[in-house]
Amino acid sequence: MNDIFAFLLAVLIYPGVVVAVLAAAALTWTRDAGRAFVTRATVENPMRAIRGLRTALDRDALIPDGAAPRIVGALSLAAVILPLLALILLPVPGNPLVSVIGATGDLAAEAGLLLGLPALRLCLGWALPSPYTRLAADRAARNLAGAVVVLALALAAIAEQFQTLGLNLAPARTAPATIDIFTRLLALLAAAFVIPLLARATPTRDGAEDIDLVAGELTELSGADLARFRIGEAIQLAAIAAFFTAVFLLPLFPTVSGAGRAILWILGLLFTAGGIGLWEGYTGGVRASGDRPPLNWWLGLPLLLALLALVAAAWAARG
Amino acid sequence: MSAPDATGRAPATVAVLPLETGGCGACAQSLYALLAPRYAAELAAQGITFARSPxxxxxxLLCGPMTTAARAAVRRVVEALPEPRALVAVGDCAITGCVFSGSPYLGIPPADDLDANVEIAGCPPSPSSILAAIAEAAQLLAGSSATDAAGAYEATDDEDDGEEEPTR
Structure with missing residues (x-):
């Protein structure tokens, strides 16, 4: 398979556009099912959600006075591209970029791409001349700042474990030491607290679990711009689930290979998406720290776990 | 205006935004009764959700008569809704002004001023009647009715029994 064909296959088919969209739809439904399980609500038919997005693409895209349409359009387009890139560059099994070009993935690059969509939402919230979007953006910025610190520490612990920033997803030949498993578990727990924030879908409908702010950063968007952000958020969920599974879950079972590893992948994706839904249903929204500053116990606990993971990783490296 | 669904069905999901333009609040209460668990299954089946932003x-959904103080703000909200959109005048006040008609603080009723697509009479109309009116508006959005069609529903019973059928 030549490089160009492999590149096109990776971008357009697997793990690119086609598979990303299918995975996004399936995992969004899984998240909604998880949330509905806790809130005892009904789960929306995924086909209806897809038809809704198609209808939304046909609606007028009204831009509020004082906002630049091109900037809003560019932000909404980037909201689709960044999580898609994160998925394409992840060295998932069978990724043509891995087998042909030898792409190994990069923890820092992946984390940066996954932070892209939340950052774009902040930019949009601040760019629009609306007090509601700016209020939402201010609060989201505080929460994101806390999440970034925890994620960086958790990733540092994992990088210390494997002595590389690359993503080596191949099964290991020997079982790791207990301290290594303990380190990876701590990193997983720390990351589990911030994953729902990165995979947040901005609520645009009234629901008992969303009573916090009148609206979010997307309040002023409509039509194709809003639809692109919603598509981006769905793909972001798929990318987050894949990233979490690859970086934090699979290292707990490093010697599993073959069909077992494939099953672990699928379970990991479903577990991540469903877990996010359960968490959202339980907390009544993903805004974990609400209007409070990020430096409260809600940041303190994952921060402590991440620091412990880092210490454990350093100890394991010594040993 | 988006292309109607090939089968003429209502759109996949419709987001509804209630707006009080004045009045006593009874229509709004009747409308918010739709958020009760009793109507959850029906709302989910018809794909009806409540939006947070125009x-x-x-x-x-326009509830109440149009007070002069609210007119400018209501117009801004209407303009903020992207096309295709539908306006539903809920209750007698929104259609004729009802008990408030003749007041110096009122303008033209919203149904006429804003050229509502669907009108539902009642003081207040029952939640199920409002639900039927929303479904009718959703059908209009799907293009299955004529563009200028306006359906007037009369609540046959002001008592809320949730069982009356809308009549034209």
Missing amino acids: RHADIL
Whole structure:
């Protein structure tokens, strides 16, 4: 398979556009099912959600006075591209970029791409001349700042474990030491607290679990711009689930290979998406720290776990 | 205006935004009764949700008469709804002004001023009647009715028994 064909296959088919969209739809439904399980609500038919997005693409895209349409359009387009890139560059099994070009993935690059969509939402919230979007953006910025610190520490612990920033997803030949498993578990727990924030879908409908702010950063968007952000958020969920599974879950079972590893992948994706839904249903929204500053116990606990993971990783490296 | 669904069905989901333009609040209470668990299954089956922002809404529910103080703000909200959109005038006040008609603080009723697509009479109309009106507006959005069609529903019973059928 030549490089160009492999590149096109990776971008357009697997793990690119086609598979990303299918995975996004399936995992969004899984998240909604998880949330509905806790809130005892009904789960929306995924086909209806897809038809809704198609209808939304046909609606007028009204831009509020004082906002630049091109900037809003560019932000909404980037909201689709960044999580898609994160998925394409992840060295998932069978990724043509891995087998042909030898792409190994990069923890820092992946984390940066996954932070892209939340950052774009902040930019949009601040760019629009609306007090509601700016209020939402201010609060989201505080929460994101806390999440970034925890994620960086958790990733540092994992990088210390494997002595590389690359993503080596191949099964290991020997079982790791207990301290290594303990380190990876701590990193997983720390990351589990911030994953729902990165995979947040901005609520645009009234629901008992969303009573916090009148609206979010997307309040002023409509039509194709809003639809692109919603598509981006769905793909972001798929990318987050894949990233979490690859970086934090699979290292707990490093010697599993073959069909077992494939099953672990699928379970990991479903577990991540469903877990996010359960968490959202339980907390009544993903805004974990609400209007409070990020430096409260809600940041303190994952921060402590991440620091412990880092210490454990350093100890394991010594040993 | 978006192309109607091939089968003429209502859109996949419709987002509804209630808007009080004045009045006593009874229509709004009747409307918010739709958020009760009793109607959850029906709302889910018809794909009806409540929007948080006019930008995200397909249908605007106008409750109450149009006070002169509210007119400018209401117009801004209507303009904020992207096309295609539908306006539903809920209750007698929104259609004729009802008990408030003749007041110096009122303008033209919203149904006429804003050229509502669907009108539902009642003081207040029952939640199930409002639900039927929303479904009618959703059908209009799907293009299955004539563009200028306006359906007037009369609540046959002001008592809320949730069982009356809308009549034209």
